[in-house]
Amino acid sequence: MARAIRVVVLGSGSWGTTVAALSARNTPTLVWSRNEETAREISTEHRNRRYLGERPLPESLRATSDLVEAAHEADVLVVGVPSDAVRETLEPIADELRAWVPVVSLVKGLEPGTRLRPTQVMAECLPGHPVGLLAGPNLAGEIADGMAAAAVVAMQDDAVAAALQPLFATPRFRVYRNTDVLGCELGGILKNIVAIAAGMAEGLSVGDNTRAMVLSRGLAEMTRLGEAMGASPRTFAGLTGMGDLIATCMSPSSRNRRVGEALARGMTIEEAVDALGQVAEGVKTAPTVLELAREYGVEMPIAAEVAAVVTGQRTPTDVYRGLRRVAPGDEEDIV
Numbered sequence: 001m002a003r004a005i006r007v008v009v010l011g012s013g014s015w016g017t018t019v020a021a022l023s024a025r026n027t028p029t030l031v032w033s034r035n036e037e038t039a040r041e042i043s044t045e046h047r048n049r050r051y052l053g054e055r056p057l058p059e060s061l062r063a064t065s066d067l068v069e070a071a072h073e074a075d076v077l078v079v080g081v082p083s084d085a086v087r088e089t090l091e092p093i094a095d096e097l098r099a100w101v102p103v104v105s106l107v108k109g110l111e112p113g114t115r116l117r118p119t120q121v122m123a124e125c126l127p128g129h130p131v132g133l134l135a136g137p138n139l140a141g142e143i144a145d146g147m148a149a150a151a152v153v154a155m156q157d158d159a160v161a162a163a164l165q166p167l168f169a170t171p172r173f174r175v176y177r178n179t180d181v182l183g184c185e186l187g188g189i190l191k192n193i194v195a196i197a198a199g200m201a202e203g204l205s206v207g208d209n210t211r212a213m214v215l216s217r218g219l220a221e222m223t224r225l226g227e228a229m230g231a232s233p234r235t236f237a238g239l240t241g242m243g244d245l246i247a248t249c250m251s252p253s254s255r256n257r258r259v260g261e262a263l264a265r266g267m268t269i270e271e272a273v274d275a276l277g278q279v280a281e282g283v284k285t286a287p288t289v290l291e292l293a294r295e296y297g298v299e300m301p302i303a304a305e306v307a308a309v310v311t312g313q314r315t316p317t318d319v320y321r322g323l324r325r326v327a328p329g330d331e332e333d334i335v
């Protein structure tokens with residue numbers, strides 16, 4: 001009998017641990033933490049209290065703080081560290097992985113400096129491995145609580161995606177497939193910026209019409225950039241686009257939305273990020289996305305306002321007062 005596929009998850013934050021817990025229900029799973037104490041807590045107490053409180057983790061889920069040991073075990077490698085830590089995490093294990101181990105990104109931010117998407121960084125660090133992602137409206141706490149949700153495994157090769165699907169799926173976690181890796185990845189990255197705008201709106205107590213405007217115009221500019229870069233516009237209407245945008249902008253537990261709310265209440269960006277104690281990818285990604293928008297000749301007025309606030313050039317109040325700055329054009333003018 002063939003042995004079971006072994007999944008290794010790099011990163012023991014809220015989402016890395018939650019995905020590892022899903023996978024551990026289906027197949028042997030090991031999570032790597034850079035923190036020895038967190039690895040011990042997961043393996044022996046079946047908890048990750050810093051990120052998931054008292055939620056119990058499967059007893060079968062093992063953890064290690066030895067990155068090379070983790071790499072040696074992987075039949076499938078899942079990467080769940082923040083975007084600015086992907087390269088430094090993967091470079092040391094490039095020669096430790098077996099050939100052709102599929103790499104699945106959970107990461108929703110661009111690499112600062114290079115402007116590369118996480119799957120591009122992964123392909124650079126781990127040449128020859130199939131690289132894709134798992135994304136969708138997946139707030140970690142809700143999934144760790146067993147609430148129903150859905151996600152997408154995006155891989156260029158649909159056969160690889162089909163093999164990965166059952167590793168993460170549970171009766172309450174539906175996993176779809178998509179071959180538009182670029183569109184699925186950009187959806188998860190760009191919605192974080194709109195979520196900061198939605199958080200600012202929340203902190204300023206705007207009306208529901210304003211909330212809806214931010215979401216729908218946010219989706220329009222996400223789609224516009226995605227199509228200019230070569231993604232399918234249809235992807236942005238799905239789970240990884242509109243789905244993730246709605247979940248993140250509506251949920252008080254979204255870290256990106258919470259940063260926006262804190263800014264609207266007068267905190268500086270440094271205070272807002274410190275208070276969070278977890279990653280909010282939209283903060284560093286907003287200025288980087290603007291550079292991409294310029295390169296592709298695409299208008300992204302919401303991202304521009306968010307970038308101006310997170311870099312301290314404007315306040316949330318100025319931004320919402322400044323909604324009139326850009327004259328409205330044709331609504332259908334997506335590209």
Ligand SMILES: NC(=O)C1=CN([C@@H]2O[C@H](COP(=O)(O)OP(=O)(O)OC[C@H]3O[C@@H](n4cnc5c(N)ncnc54)[C@H](OP(=O)(O)O)[C@@H]3O)[C@@H](O)[C@H]2O)C=CC1
Pocket residue numbers: 011012013014015016017033034035051080081082083084085088089106107108109138139140141277278279281
């Ligand atoms: N949380 C969620 O609901 C979802 C998150 N995501 C995405 O998943 C990615 C990971 O986020 P999430 O788990 O939420 O983040 P958290 O902030 O909850 O955890 C980050 C994890 O990465 C580790 N880490 C941070 N910096 C480094 C580094 N330089 N080298 C190695 N490890 C590092 C942290 O270790 P330590 O604890 O030691 O600091 C921690 O284990 C992000 O891109 C996020 O956007 C995607 C979908 C849902």
Ligand SMILES: O=C(CO)COP(=O)(O)O
Pocket residue numbers: 108136137138139140192195244247248253254255256257279280281
């Ligand atoms: O990506 C997420 C939900 O799908 C998590 O969003 P936050 O990082 O804003 O919490």
